Amino acid sequence: xGRVSINRCARNVCWLLDFLLLASLSALPLAAxxxxxxxxxxxxxxxxxxxxxxxxxxxxxTGGEQPASAGAVRYVVDDFIDRGAQSNEFPRGEITLQDGRxxxxxxxxxxxxxxxxxxxxxxxxxxxxAVASAAFSPxxxxxxxxxxxxxxxxxxxxxxxxxATPFTPKLTPVxxxxxxxxxxxxxxxxxxxxPVSGYFGLPADAQPKSLPAILWVxxxxxxxxxxxxxxxxxxxxxxxxxxxxxxxxxGKSADFYQAQSAGPxxxxxxxxxxxxxxxxxxxxxxxxxxxxxxxxSRPEWDGxxxxxxxxxxxxxxxxxxxxxxxxxxxxxxxxxxxxxxxGRAAGRINGWPKLTPTGADGKPDARILxxxxxxxxxxxxxxxxxxxxxxxxxxxxxxxxSSCYAAYNQLLGEKKIINRPLMSHAAPAAxxxxxxxxxxxxxxx
Numbered sequence: 550x551g552r553v554s555i556n557r558c559a560r561n562v563c564w565l566l567d568f569l570l571l572a573s574l575s576a577l578p579l580a581a582x583x584x585x586x587x588x589x590x591x592x593x594x595x596x597x598x599x600x601x602x603x604x605x606x607x608x609x610x611t612g613g614e615q616p617a618s619a620g621a622v623r624y625v626v627d628d629f630i631d632r633g634a635q636s637n638e639f640p641r642g643e644i645t646l647q648d649g650r651x652x653x654x655x656x657x658x659x660x661x662x663x664x665x666x667x668x669x670x671x672x673x674x675x676x677x678x679a680v681a682s683a684a685f686s687p688x689x690x691x692x693x694x695x696x697x698x699x700x701x702x703x704x705x706x707x708x709x710x711x712x713a714t715p716f717t718p719k720l721t722p723v724x725x726x727x728x729x730x731x732x733x734x735x736x737x738x739x740x741x742x743x744p745v746s747g748y749f750g751l752p753a754d755a756q757p758k759s760l761p762a763i764l765w766v767x768x769x770x771x772x773x774x775x776x777x778x779x780x781x782x783x784x785x786x787x788x789x790x791x792x793x794x795x796x797x798x799x800g801k802s803a804d805f806y807q808a809q810s811a812g813p814x815x816x817x818x819x820x821x822x823x824x825x826x827x828x829x830x831x832x833x834x835x836x837x838x839x840x841x842x843x844x845x846s847r848p849e850w851d852g853x854x855x856x857x858x859x860x861x862x863x864x865x866x867x868x869x870x871x872x873x874x875x876x877x878x879x880x881x882x883x884x885x886x887x888x889x890x891x892g893r894a895a896g897r898i899n900g901w902p903k904l905t906p907t908g909a910d911g912k913p914d915a916r917i918l919x920x921x922x923x924x925x926x927x928x929x930x931x932x933x934x935x936x937x938x939x940x941x942x943x944x945x946x947x948x949x950x951s952s953c954y955a956a957y958n959q960l961l962g963e964k965k966i967i968n969r970p971l972m973s974h975a976a977p978a979a980x981x982x983x984x985x986x987x988x989x990x991x992x993x994x
Contacts, residue, residue, distance in 0.1 A: 585612045587622075587669050589679035596943055596970035597684045598657075604683035606653040606665040608646070616649025623668045626655050629898040629949045639663075660689040661897060662943065662950045681971065682943040682950065690954045693895035696928035703825060703923055704873060711740050711835050718843050720749065723776065729753055730783040732776060734799055735790065739839045741832020743796025747774045747840065750783030750790075751849060761854030761992040762844040764870070765791040766837065768861035768976075769818070769886065769901070771810035773799045785989065788847055792840050794833055794862065818902035823916055825923040830887065834924070837870045845876055854878050856988050860976035861901070861948060862886045864939070865926040868956055871937065872929025879991045881984040882939045882956070883976045889952035890921035900952030927952075931959035938965045938987045940980045942972035 590596075592605040608624075610617035625641040632639065644651045657663055662682050669677045697703075718737040725732050731753050737745040751760065765778040774793045782789025793799065795814060797806070821827030841855055857870040858881035865887030867880040885900075892899030893913045899905060904921045905913045922928065937960050941953040957966055965987070967980060 585610060585617060585669075585671060585677065587667065587677035587679045589665060589667050589681040591681055591683050591970065592652075594970070595968065596682060597687065597968070600660055600686040600689070601656065601658055602685070603654055603656045604663065604685070606655070606667075606681055606683070608644070608651040608653065608667050608679070610646055610649045610669055610677075617646055620646045620669055622646060622651055623670075624653055625666045626653065627664055627666075628661060629664050629946065629951070655683070657683075657685040660686040660691075662687070662954075664944065680944050684943060684950065684954075684968075687950070687954045688958060690951055690958055692927050692931070692955055692959065693889050693893075693897065693899075694891040694922060696925075696931060697919075697922050700923060700928055701932075707740070707831065707835060708838060708873075711838060714738055714740055716839070716842060716846075718745075718846075723748065725776065725780060727780065727784070730780060732779055732783070735792075735843065737839055737843055739796065739832070740835045743832060743836070745792055745836050745839045745843065746796045746799055747790050747792035748776045748779035748799060749788075749843075750776075750779035751788050751847075752783055752786055755788075755849040757848045758851055760786060760788050760847075760849045761851050761856070762788040762841075762847075763790070763856045763858065763988060764837070764840050764844060765789070766857060766859035766863040766866040766870070767792070767794045768859065768863045769794075771795060771797070771806050771814050771817075773797070773801060773806065776800075781985075787992070788844050788850060790840055790844055792836065794866075796832075796836060819904065822904055823920060825920045828920060828924050830924040833866065834869050834873060837866055838874050841870070841874050841876055854992050856880070856991060858984055858988065860884060860940075860981075861974065864948075865900075868926040868933065869929045871933030871935040871960075871962075872926075872931065875934075877933075877935045879988060880933065880935050880937045881987065882937065883980060883984065884940055884942055884945055884948045884974055885926060885953055885956060886948045887924065887926040888948065888956045889927055890925045891918055892952060892955075894918060897951055898949045900948050927956045927959060930956040931961070933959075934961045936963045936991060938967070938984055940967040940969065940976070940984075942974060943968065943970045944972065945974045947974040 588609045626639045664682045666680045720733040723732040732750045735747045735749045763782045775791045778791035820829040855876045856879040857867045859867045860883030864882035864885030867882040871877045871880040888900040890904045905918045
C-alpha cells in the first residue's frame with residue numbers, strides 16, 4: 550500500500566508540473582512571421598558597365614531567409630528624370646516574381662546613369678519599395694555645356710575686387726578642453742554681403758612655417774561653424790578653419806539659425822540666380838578665397854599645403870576652391886552639389902540646387918541658364934590641378950551621380966573616386982574617415 554500511494558502521488562505531481570508548463574507556454578506570444586524584405590541590385594557588384602552593354606537589375610523578395618512565393622512587382626526605369634508613362638526611351642511595367650526573384654534588363658548606348666525603381670504591394674500593408682542604379686561608361690560623361698568664354702576673366706575680376714576689400718581678421722579666443730591646442734572665433738570682411746565666419750584651431754606650440762592648412766566647408770542649410778572640425782585638424786598638426794556657408798555669427802541658439810533659415814536665408818540657393826553678379830553663390834565662393842587668404846597669412850603656415858574638404862554643398866565648394874584658388878593643393882568633395890546646372894540643356898538631370906528651372910516645354914530658362922554657368926562647380930573642376938578625392942552615391946537623387954562624374958572627369962590633378970552603388974545622398978562615417986586619411990597622406994613629408 551505504501552508503495553502504491555507513493556507512485557500515485559508522484560504521478561499527480563508530474564501531471565501538475567506538465568499542466569503548469571503548458572499553461573505558461575500558452576501565455577507566451579507566438580513568434581511573429583519574418584517581415585517581407587524587397588531588395589534591388591545589379592548583376593555586377595560595382596554596378597558599372599560599358600556603354601552598349603546590358604545591365605540586369607535583380608529584384609528579390611524574402612521573408613527571413615525564405616523567398617516570397619510569388620507576386621507582381623511594378624518597375625520604372627529612367628535617367629533620374631521622371632518622364633512619365635508616355636516615354637518610349639525607358640521601360641516601365643509589371644513583372645512577376647518566381648521563387649521571390651525577377652530580373653529587369655536595360656542597355657544604354659551612351660555614358661550616364663540609369664535608375665530602376667520597384668514597388669511591391671503587400672495586402673493590408675504599405676507598399677515596399679527599392680531602388681538601384683547602373684553606370685554606363687561614367688568616366689566618359691562630359692560637361693553638359695562648356696564654360697563661358699569669359700569665365701576666367703569674370704572670376705579674375707571678382708578676386709581683384711576681393712583683394713581691394715579691407716582684410717582685418719578678428720580672432721576671439723574660444724574655450725575648449727584641450728590645452729595642447731588653441732581655438733578662436735574668426736570674423737573677416739568679404740564681398741557679397743557677409744563676412745567669413747568660422748572657428749579656427751591650431752597647436753598651442755606651433756612654430757613659424759611649420760603647419761599645413763585645412764579649410765572645412767559646409768553642406769546645405771543654416772548653422773553655426775563647427776568647433777569640432779577646427780579641433781580635429783588642429784590635433785593632427787594643421788591650421789584648421791571651419792566656416793559656415795553664410796557668414797553668420799557662431800555659437801548662437803538653435804532658434805537663431807532657424808529664424809535665419811525661415812527668414813532671409815529661406816531660399817538662399819536660388820537668390821539672385823538671374824545674374825552672375827547677383828547669384829548667392831558668388832558671395833559664398835568669394836568667402837572661400839578670403840578664408841584661404843586668412844590661412845595663408847598665418848605665420849605658422851608651411852607655405853605649401855592647403856586642403857579644402859566638404860560634403861554635398863560643401864563638396865561643391867571644395868571643387869570651386871580647387872579651380873578658383875591656385876593655393877589649394879588637395880580637395881575632398883563628398884557627393885558634391887552645385888554641379889551640372891546646365892544638365893537639362895544636355896537632356897540629363899541637373900544637380901542640387903536645381904538652379905536652372907525648366908519650362909513646360911522641357912527647356913531650361915535661357916537667362917538663368919547663362920548665369921548658372923559662372924557658378925557651376927563642373928567649370929571650376931576643369932581648372933582644378935589639386936589632388937582630389939570624391940564620393941558618389943549611385944542612387945542619390947539630390948546630387949545625381951551623373952552630375953558628380955561630370956565634375957570628376959574634369960579634374961586635372963591626381964584623383965580618386967569612391968563609388969557607392971547603393972548609397973543615396975549621404976556622408977557616412979566610413980567615407981569621412983577615408984577623406985581624412987587622404988588628407989593625412991597628402992600632408993606627409
